[in-house]
Amino acid sequence: MKEIDFTPKLTGLFGHPVSENPTVLMIESAFKSLKLDNWRYITLDVPADNLKQAIDTIRLFKMRGVHLTIPHKVEAMKYVDVITKEAEMIGAINTIVNDNGKLTGYNTDGKGFMTSLQKDAKIVELKSKKAMILGSGGAARAIAVELAIEGINSLTIVNRTEKRGLDLINDLKRFDDLNLNFILWDHEIDINDIDILIQATSIGLYPNKDLPKIKYDQLTQNMLTCDLIPNPAITPFLKKCESNNARLLDGLGMLVYQGAIAFELWTKRSPSTDIMKRSLETFFQNN
């Protein structure tokens, strides 16, 4: 006889505010396609002051794990038992996995971007590449660390607030062979020598149509331009880069792949990223 178990395998998302976050759609589409009928993903509004209690409930309710979003990615590091080496270097976690009460914090954002770089932009060799990142926030940090781990030749960090940019540069100095530059963002930036340009700020987030201040006439068809903003996938920045002949990589891939990596950590199953992506595209088209 089949064993009866009405207790679901629980996963979810802690954030604040979080009610408009559509991650549940892509994770539950993957549960469905793999017939993981007993798995659930719940979106939970957790104010900053309640984060510790919320993380305690992961153990209490034997949740398999959660995603973390704004404002919890840094603070949550205090309340888990183990942090991966990459997440430690990035200084933030976006995924928790619960192994019988032992909580491990991961950061899948940067890995999500790297997967998109390989699968969507077909960039596999980084040792000869020069990248520039606009911004030094959480997403920029995650990507910078993963690019450094993969042995990118050089990284130029461009940021409006000097201290935040220099803090990131300092954290990257542990990578001995990495050429590092910082540019204070108070003028239009030269991009002449860059292979991969990554827009990791919220400039141009819908409905805003601002463009990051760079010298667009220096773009060429050999350059890959990336914007992390996932919706709409073709941002004002990417439109402008396309009209200057550059190659494009949107932020939807990163969003899907970071979710797929978390999904695999929780379920030990490989989800269809096509199905996950389609669920988000459908939502974004209709909202």
Ligand code: NDP
């Ligand atoms: P943070 O708030 O941590 O960092 C924001 C960064 O943008 C800072 O470096 C900030 O500079 C810079 N910035 C913001 N506004 C301006 C401006 N007007 N001019 C110049 N610089 C500006 O945000 P995150 O790193 O978490 O997110 C950044 C972007 O990445 C967001 O648009 C987010 O939607 C996207 N993202 C996408 C993900 C995906 O999976 N596709 C995952 C995570 C994020 P300063 O230090 O000077 O304030």
